[in-house]
Amino acid sequence: MLSAITKSGVAHVLAKYTREEIHELRRQPFYCPACSEEVILKAGSKMIPHYAHKPRSECNVHDIGEGAYHEAGKWQLYEWLRLQGYHVELESYLPSIQQRPDLLLTIGKKRVAIEYQCCRISPEMIKFRTEGYKSEGIIPLWILGGNRLKRIHTNMLSLTSFEKNFFQQFKNIPQPLLLFYCSSTNQFARFSHPILLTNRKTIGRLSFFSKTSSTLSSILSPHKSVPPSYVYQAWLKEKKKFRKQIPGKIKNSTDFSWRQWLYLRRLHPSILPSLIHLPVPYAFLYDLPTYQWQAKIIIDEIEPQAIGQPFSLPVYPFNQPPDLKAPLLRTKPNPIQHYLGVLCEIGYLKKLKNGQYMKLMNLPTPKNAHEAMQQDEWVLKELLNRSLL
Numbered sequence: 001m002l003s004a005i006t007k008s009g010v011a012h013v014l015a016k017y018t019r020e021e022i023h024e025l026r027r028q029p030f031y032c033p034a035c036s037e038e039v040i041l042k043a044g045s046k047m048i049p050h051y052a053h054k055p056r057s058e059c060n061v062h063d064i065g066e067g068a069y070h071e072a073g074k075w076q077l078y079e080w081l082r083l084q085g086y087h088v089e090l091e092s093y094l095p096s097i098q099q100r101p102d103l104l105l106t107i108g109k110k111r112v113a114i115e116y117q118c119c120r121i122s123p124e125m126i127k128f129r130t131e132g133y134k135s136e137g138i139i140p141l142w143i144l145g146g147n148r149l150k151r152i153h154t155n156m157l158s159l160t161s162f163e164k165n166f167f168q169q170f171k172n173i174p175q176p177l178l179l180f181y182c183s184s185t186n187q188f189a190r191f192s193h194p195i196l197l198t199n200r201k202t203i204g205r206l207s208f209f210s211k212t213s214s215t216l217s218s219i220l221s222p223h224k225s226v227p228p229s230y231v232y233q234a235w236l237k238e239k240k241k242f243r244k245q246i247p248g249k250i251k252n253s254t255d256f257s258w259r260q261w262l263y264l265r266r267l268h269p270s271i272l273p274s275l276i277h278l279p280v281p282y283a284f285l286y287d288l289p290t291y292q293w294q295a296k297i298i299i300d301e302i303e304p305q306a307i308g309q310p311f312s313l314p315v316y317p318f319n320q321p322p323d324l325k326a327p328l329l330r331t332k333p334n335p336i337q338h339y340l341g342v343l344c345e346i347g348y349l350k351k352l353k354n355g356q357y358m359k360l361m362n363l364p365t366p367k368n369a370h371e372a373m374q375q376d377e378w379v380l381k382e383l384l385n386r387s388l389l
């Protein structure tokens, strides 16, 4: 941690002092504002000057595993906000919720808690901290360490289920977005309008901002989505890859149950109907490849229905609903409803007034991979022309 208090309760941020001044400060003890334990002053050459709890500390805001990268970034963000004229506090302790945000920003009557997250924490912890701030009327703002950003194309990132937890929404930006800050390059990255392509590959608008030429409000200003032609090209490429893929070793239990599901229906990815695996907003809320849950809806729920006969769909057409991710989102849209909407737009389904559906045609089933790829192209072009990408 960068800040600690003296016996009389005065906070000292070591990074503000020269080496000589720090040497002077060493003469007195410092304490953690959260647990009141005495802390150790550390001012070596590798890391930004900081304080550390003694080994075996039982402090509940004990900053375990937060290294030099995190501490430096926290200080840089503090300075960046201060220079913009904000009232900002570093690691201020909030006794009512026993939490200590990295930065606490006060803008008029509004308070914003900034968490700069570089190491892994559990989804429960993310939720717990977020709920804590909300209970105090504080807006949480999560910034991921730039070391977690894995760019694979102009507007495409590889996201693990951990990073997907950090999609957040703001009043002026309803589209889910991720923020990153790299303390080595002094750059921010913003990733928004996410469209899950595979379980990890995610299309989205990716923008970079240098710390010196950007402000908090410029980073959090409304912005455009990815051009639809980009989504079209990326999706078509992925579909081709999916059709041609030779199944290798079974990767995990999800992969195993998927293959078993295909086998029992005498299906193969190369000839799956083209209406399966379509871009749908909020698909990242499921920690499951898009084609898997879409295949189950089409093959198990819709195809057995007779054309022109009304039918109801269960809320979750699975034995077990997939986990809804993203603990920070204000709204929890249902990706399945979005998918059914797309199927209606494309003329396969019709939604009736009473909430039931009606199948309008039988699913075109490709005979081989070549035919499947032609159908993929046709479906994606339809989505592009109907502004559904």
Ligand SMILES: [Zn+2]
Binding pocket: 032, 033, 034, 035, 036, 037, 053, 059, 060, 061, 062
């Ligand atoms: Zn402590």
